[in-house]
Each structure stands twice: as structure tokens, then as C-alpha cells.
Amino acid sequence: MQHVKIPQDRIGVLIGEGGETMREIEAEAEVRLDIDSENGSVAIETVGDPVTGLNGPDIVRAIGRGFPPEDALSLLDDEMVSFDLVDIDAAARNTNDMKRKKGRLIGENGRTRELMEELSGASVVIYGSTLGIIGTPPQVDAVRTAAEMLLDGAPHGTVYSFLEERHNEMKAQGLTYHRYPGGGS
Structure with missing residues (x-):
């Protein structure tokens, strides 16, 4: 049994209309979720395949960090899909600096x-003081590096050039290149 704490305003998303999202996660990840709506604590118990069940906590964390359930459920894909968080607050000196750094990551009009x-x-989702990433390891690495560059003060143009370079490398290597879930890009 694992425990994950998610923000109060994300509990409804985790449960879904009439419990639909919760049931889908339980069925797909072969887990049982016990959600405490009062404090945002979620107990996750594996009830089926232990390997599949290992994804349960990351699915719940991803929804808690602002991902829509369909993106979070892509963590169950056969491909090596992973979830990572960049802590914006850890890179900031104070509240104003955190807001500025978060703004750099979001950019003008997103x-x-x-x-x-x-x-x-x-x-990619920016929620609270984190930037969340779901994708294959090369995709996650490219976003994490770009985010760290921006947090360190690199000019946006430099970061965009880096991302274009990584995009072309991934394409040339024939790495799976599509946005989760299911593709399109």
C-alpha cells in the first residue's frame, strides 16, 4: 500500500463524474484507491498485476500535479512512458522570484x-510550483533540460533552439515522436 497526497482542488478530477475516473484508474492500473477527500490523501493498493500496479501512484501524482486523467493513464502504455516533476520553488529565492520563474516557463500566452x-x-503541465512532464525518456529529458535552462536564466531563443535541435535528433533517430496520449504532432 502506497500513500500519495494531492491538492484539494484536484480530488474531483481524480474521482471524476460519478466516480468514473477513479474506476477507470482502478481497472486499468489494477489498483484500489481509497481517497480521503478531507486532506487529499490517497491510499493505493495493488490488487492485480504487481508490475501494472506500480504505475498507480504516478498516475495519481500526475493528476494531482495538473494532468488530465487521459494523459496520466498514458503511463500504462507499453512504451517506456515516464512521469517527472521539476520543482520551480527549489530554483527560486523567494515568492516573487518563483512567480517570475514560473512565468518564464509558461511564456507569453502560454x-x-x-x-x-x-x-x-x-x-507538459505547469501547476502550483511544479512543471510536470509525461513522455518517453528522451522527451522527458528534453523538457527537463529546457526547463532547467529557463530557470537558470537562459534566453528563450536559446532554449527554443535547443528544443528544435533535440526535436530533429529524435526524429533522425526514429524515436517515437508523438504527444501523449495516442499521438498527434
């Missing part, structure tokens, strides 16, 4: 976050 998704093929 364009920087969108470009991270488009050029890496990963799914």
Missing part, C-alpha cells in the same frame, strides 16, 4: 509551455 510540448512530443 507559448513557451506549448513549444516545449510541440518540440519534445511530451505532455
